[in-house]
Amino acid sequence: MLLDVQNLSISFRTPRGLLPVVEDVSFQLAESEILAIVGESGSGKSLTALSIMRLITDPNAIITGKILFKGEDILTLKEPAMRRLRGGAMAMIFQDPMTALTPVYTIGAQIVEQIRIHTKLPTWQARLRAESLLAAMGIADAQQISRRFPHQLSGGMRQRVMIAMALSCSPALLIADEPTTALDVTVQAQILELLLKLRKEFNSSILLITHDMGIVAQTADRVAVMYAGRIAESGATGDIFAHPMHPYTAGLLAAIPQLHGPRINAFSAIPGAPPAPHEKPAGCAFAPRCAYRIAVCAERPPLLHGPFRQVACFRAGEVA
Amino acid sequence: MLAFAILIVIIAACLAAPWYAQNISQSDPFASNLDGSITLAGQPVDIMQSADTGFGVTPIGPTWTQKYFLGADDQGRDVAARILFGGRNSLLIAAGATLICLTLAGLIGIVAGFSGGFVDSILARILDILWAFPVYLLAISLSAVLISRGLKLGPVTIDSDSLLIPIAIIGIVYVPYVARPIRGQVLSLARSDFVLAAVCLGVPRARILWKDILPNVITTLIVFAPLMMALNMLTEAALSFLSIGVQPPAASWGTIILDGEGLLYTRPAVAIAPGLAIMLTVVALNFLGDGVREAFDPRAKIRVQK
């Protein structure tokens, strides 16, 4: 198991008290596997991803649980050791490529910077490697492009640069936080294709964060559905799409347009809205919107159970 | 909040100046008192004492008692009382100048930003020129001319020792500093979607100005106010120190520092005390400015909420 997240919880100290944002999240990721985490905006996907890189810098954040990466608990790692992992064995691509690159350095320089931290390559070799990576991302004329500044490139180009940078030290784990959300549809498809191709070439595992069920169906081996900071259901992509066991997942899938139908937002098809972190109910967070709601749902949160296929619902077997 | 409290105390103390002169220091801080004496610990002490070197006289130093708490200046006047009186002028000038500056800057910014086109380019051009003008030199030049002769504009005559001169000068020289950002703000407001939508709906321009633009501009002006007042305090002190601000017999913190310059090595309290007063006031104003900005700046607010 490359990555084993156990009972991860993240909360923030605020003037109004402790704000639980991610609660009791567990999942595993095997070598060269693609796990997708889906969920609405605010469900805690990015925070989960950032905590794996230990990039939550807010001093008010409290993180508990275990994040085992190659058997080692990241949360207790010393900072220098963590730095060697970041950008080396694990790398991350962020949601918004427009602002993710430092405006004053050429993209070549920014990729070279990362290579030079993690390897002993001299600058000129690092440059060559950066250029070949850019070329591998399908950028024609990589030599030229590497001398450009971020503002001179389009969003799709910048995301390719980000991916090239993330892959520059052949990471075992690549975390992609909504890599295509900010891009238009044709570019989206290209970037996803790129990720799939790279998995084959580099043998990296990918943690793909998205809120697009379509993307999940195209790429992921397994899926974890998050709702209001908890995992509602997880399992193999095919299983989940064929037999959703959580009412929330079922609702999401029912709302996916058939083939070439009009694109609608699956989340808005379920009536109501997810609770804000400070007003989560004592029981199941989805209960107020749920058609299968029973008395016990309001009392305590259902636990995630099951070996390969995990569901957090008291009436998991009854959802059709 | 502490800053605000300190300011209130300073203002109250300065307002109480006549009371202090009458009941506590019991001397006229504007009349020289070269051969008076006071009783200290039962002994009569001259206010102007012959200097240790034998040449000339040195005013009495700080007594830390009711009379001559901070000592006397070279005219034998009570420095503590003068600082309170001087504070009135310093605060008045700084506040008056701030008012003028913000009003003018608000007007210019709105007119330039809202009318656009030709008027805007002319005003923007003028602001650019004034921007390049060394502020201190402009203030000093204006002061030097006006202080030496006063101003006669048709029926209006302003005496050369009127406080209006430093108020007006300081008020005017910083106008570009405020007007430029205001103009930028009005420009972006005037081009913003909600104003464009209002224009399309046929809402009269005057109403847009009143409802949408003015409130925003006033918020910005309020944020600027304490910071400008701090800047104006320092400018007033500088001009008065160069003897082209407040004119004797009137006093301000700047002129008292100037009075103390000659006594610096013998009676440093005369120059140090008003400087500390300026510093305290300006620090308080600057902190108040920070507080006001945080209260009004939406970005700062978001940061607090998070």
Added chain:
Amino acid sequence: MIFLVLLRRLAEMVFVLFSISVLVFLIFFATPGADPAARIAGRGASPATLAAVRHAFGLDQPLPVQYGLMMKHLFITQDLTSFVNPGQLVIPAVLQAVPVTLSLVFGAAVIWLIFAVAIGVTAAALRGSVIDRSLMFLAMAGVSMPVFWLGEVANLITQARFHNTVLFSWVPALGYVPLTQNPLLWFKSLVIPWTVLAVTYIGLYSRVLRANLVEALTEDYIRTARAKGLSERQVIFRHALRMSLITLVSMFGLDFGALVGGGALLIEVVCALPGVGMLTYQALQNLDLPFIMATVMYGAIFIVAANTVVDMLYLLIDPRARGAR
């Protein structure tokens, strides 16, 4: 292309300088109630004397002619003379004062940049801590002090009160010693004025820098830099500071220009440094118009030039500005 841009800048500069000279001229010659002749002739001069003075100094000519003459003497023949000390040439006097002011401002700038960056970076790196808050409080105090007052206090300490202690016995008497004459003494005599002048700017720059850094540290690209495996120090210096310097450089250019252009007047007066500011001050005291005109124009030239240099620097340090225009 570059050539055209430069040409446009030059034209703009000339226009701004022209406007400033007209403005200054109007302030001194055309303010209602202003009469330079009365000033030159002294108080209570008879009308006949006044008329004679007016004629001798060309003050009976129309204003535009007077302006033209003054500009001609200032820039073309460069033989403008003082109204107060007849025969004293203005331009050599100004040129003689320039090295003093340059020495003062240059040294102070070095000090304030070093300290401001050190304080700003420290405060930003430790944001929210007690150290951060105390540093920012000190910086605020530095910004809030009247410079001339600080200069006097410094004089009091180093020239009188503590002059005879080991701490300050090396401080020479107030005044200026040319660098070429005695470099060591030049340095010693300027240390105190440098420090005094630097204090305000240390306060201002460290506060601005801290604010910029803290803002920059919340940006996405900083997260990327951290994700690459950079240490916090590398993140701050290579990425956050590099971005914040863009603002700081433009501030620095303008402040440096303003100070060299005469803004250091107060310190020069308090520390008895015969620089351009001192010259302006003396000219203002006896309203020696040619001198005022010359020093103000000199200052304006510096400030306008600094503006231009800053714009050019911008192109160098901010690649985003290069594409525009």
